[in-house]
Amino acid sequence: MSVGDWQPGWxxxxxxxxxxxxxxxxxxxxxxxxxxxxxHEQPRSRRVLVEVASRLAEAGLPCLxxxxxxxxxxxxxxxxxxxxxxxxxxxxALAALQxxxxxxxxxxxxxxxxxxxxxxxxxxxxxxAALAGWEPVVDGAAxxxxxxxxxxxxxxxxxxxxxxxxxxxxxxxxxxxPRWRTDFSAARLQAPKRAPLWxxxxxxxxADAQRHFALPADAPRFDDGVGIENAMFLSRKxxxxxxxxxxxxxxx
Amino acid sequence: MQTIERFxxxxxxxxxxxxxxxxxxxxxxxxxxGLVPRAGPFRLHVEIARRLGASGVRTFRFDLPGAxxxxxxxxxxxxxxxxxxxxxxxxxxIAQRFVVGGVCSAADRGWIAAVEDPRxxxxxxxxxxxxxxxxxxxxxxxxxxxRPPRTxxxxxxxxxxxxxxxxxxxxxxxxxxxxxxAQAQAQLAAxxxxxxxxxxxxxxxxxxxxxxxxxxxxxxxxxxRDPRVTCHYWRDVxxxxxxxxxxxxxxxxxxxxxxxxxxxxxxxxxxx
Numbered sequence: 001m002s003v004g005d006w007q008p009g010w011x012x013x014x015x016x017x018x019x020x021x022x023x024x025x026x027x028x029x030x031x032x033x034x035x036x037x038x039x040h041e042q043p044r045s046r047r048v049l050v051e052v053a054s055r056l057a058e059a060g061l062p063c064l065x066x067x068x069x070x071x072x073x074x075x076x077x078x079x080x081x082x083x084x085x086x087x088x089x090x091x092x093a094l095a096a097l098q099x100x101x102x103x104x105x106x107x108x109x110x111x112x113x114x115x116x117x118x119x120x121x122x123x124x125x126x127x128x129a130a131l132a133g134w135e136p137v138v139d140g141a142a143x144x145x146x147x148x149x150x151x152x153x154x155x156x157x158x159x160x161x162x163x164x165x166x167x168x169x170x171x172x173x174x175x176x177x178p179r180w181r182t183d184f185s186a187a188r189l190q191a192p193k194r195a196p197l198w199x200x201x202x203x204x205x206x207a208d209a210q211r212h213f214a215l216p217a218d219a220p221r222f223d224d225g226v227g228i229e230n231a232m233f234l235s236r237k238x239x240x241x242x243x244x245x246x247x248x249x250x251x252x
Numbered sequence: 253m254q255t256i257e258r259f260x261x262x263x264x265x266x267x268x269x270x271x272x273x274x275x276x277x278x279x280x281x282x283x284x285x286g287l288v289p290r291a292g293p294f295r296l297h298v299e300i301a302r303r304l305g306a307s308g309v310r311t312f313r314f315d316l317p318g319a320x321x322x323x324x325x326x327x328x329x330x331x332x333x334x335x336x337x338x339x340x341x342x343x344x345x346i347a348q349r350f351v352v353g354g355v356c357s358a359a360d361r362g363w364i365a366a367v368e369d370p371r372x373x374x375x376x377x378x379x380x381x382x383x384x385x386x387x388x389x390x391x392x393x394x395x396x397x398x399r400p401p402r403t404x405x406x407x408x409x410x411x412x413x414x415x416x417x418x419x420x421x422x423x424x425x426x427x428x429x430x431x432x433x434a435q436a437q438a439q440l441a442a443x444x445x446x447x448x449x450x451x452x453x454x455x456x457x458x459x460x461x462x463x464x465x466x467x468x469x470x471x472x473x474x475x476x477r478d479p480r481v482t483c484h485y486w487r488d489v490x491x492x493x494x495x496x497x498x499x500x501x502x503x504x505x506x507x508x509x510x511x512x513x514x515x516x517x518x519x520x521x522x523x524x
Contacts, residue, residue: 046321
């Protein structure tokens with residue numbers, strides 16, 4: 001399991017730069033656009049996304065990773081990041097992948113809650129051959145409520161009582177706007193109207209998907225707190241699943 | 253303005269250089285902390301870059317080998333990668349002088365880089381090296397006495413079960429890259445002899461080895477009182493500056509320290 005070669009760069013307008021990394025695979029007909037998970041799950045998953053993208057590129061699928069505006073190494077502040085902003089980023093990232101990898105069709109691999117804005121966005125993009133969710137969040141309201149509870153726990157553990165109660169618009173350590181919370185709380189996973197929905201999960205069910213890839217029990221988790229250790233290590237079984245996904249994507 | 257810099261063997265290490273090219277203050281180099289990618293814990297390094305950018309300070313954040321996006325590189329450990337980052341920035345004409353540091357293991361990188369490399373004009377050490385000593389024990393006992401008396405017996409039993417340990421043996425030595433206390437004192441003296449500037453911040457997150465500001469003087473000796481050394485102890489703040497108030501306090505302190513430590517001469521170059 002390793003990090004292959006890839007090219008970092010900026011995509012989008014100069015005033016709104018997005019950090020991106022292309023794992024190239026010349027001669028491909030289909031590419032993979034990788035949407036990172038959100039908030040504290042994003043840094044926890046960074047290494048995994050790099051290794052999965054490397055594996056997909058080895059399998060002949062060019063893969064573009066990127067950071068949403070207001071997150072990671074991209075420009076912008078955290079409270080500028082919401083559904084509208086994400087949709088704009090997806091437009092930019094899709095165009096960049098198609099241009100840089102010379103592919104007409106794209107499979108979107110959305111990690112965790114990224115699938116919520118992606119499933120409505122995909123309807124406007126016939127070049128999306130399939131929308132895949134890696135351990136997708138199905139119920140945005142439940143997810144946001146869970147994060148708010150986890151955030152309260154983190155603050156109680158980290159701070160004295162007075163400071164823990166401070167209202168500061170941060171959620172899981174990241175500034176978030178009221179619009180962000182509203183957007184995600186109102187969202188539920190729905191299959192796109194055009195493209196098939198695939199899911200990669202540890203268990204069946206939970207989403208009305210056309211295809212399910214079963215993740216092994218030891219697949220990294222990103223939804224159990226802010227520590228990074230549980231999210232780092234990839235097994236051979238997991239890469240078998242990635243290879244199956246690659247096979248399906250090439251045929252999409 | 254942000255640019256991507258590729259450095260190291262075959263350009264396989266990646267860093268983000270942030271800030272105004274006209275900057276004259278030393279560049280703040282931020283290796284990633286532990287396994288957390290270069291944007292920093294809760295994007296802290298990005299926020300540092302934005303804040304210090306307002307003071308005309310450029311920052312360079314990067315992933316060490318095996319962390320974030322970086323591959324493992326044979327023969328290149330964290331120490332070597334940090335040196336390669338400085339070499340690259342110097343070779344590109346971006347800076348000749350640097351400040352290195354960050355949180356926890358990144359603070360250790362900063363200390364080592366400052367000790368070993370004369371180009372390093374300063375270090376930012378957030379929950380970095382320190383030694384327990386008598387003030388730590390005093391703070392621990394005071395903490396026990398502040399609890400209800402019914403808990404004292406249980407605490408005593410646990411302490412006796414732990415056994416005794418040398419007063420200045422760092423509790424975290426097993427996984428941190430620290431000198432001995434004698435070495436640290438000598439190293440600080442040497443850093444000050446070449447006019448380095450240092451910012452130390454300790455938080456409640458390292459309560460296993462730091463609980464009283466007086467430990468700082470005990471740890472580092474006479475150098476701790478030098479005006480070029482700044483130390484804060486924030487017992488109400490956590491290790492990774494999770495909440496806004498903690499983040500803002502750090503950014504305020506870091507910005508103020510940088511402006512004081514590396515003031516600009518008339519004409520724009522730094523006087524540090």
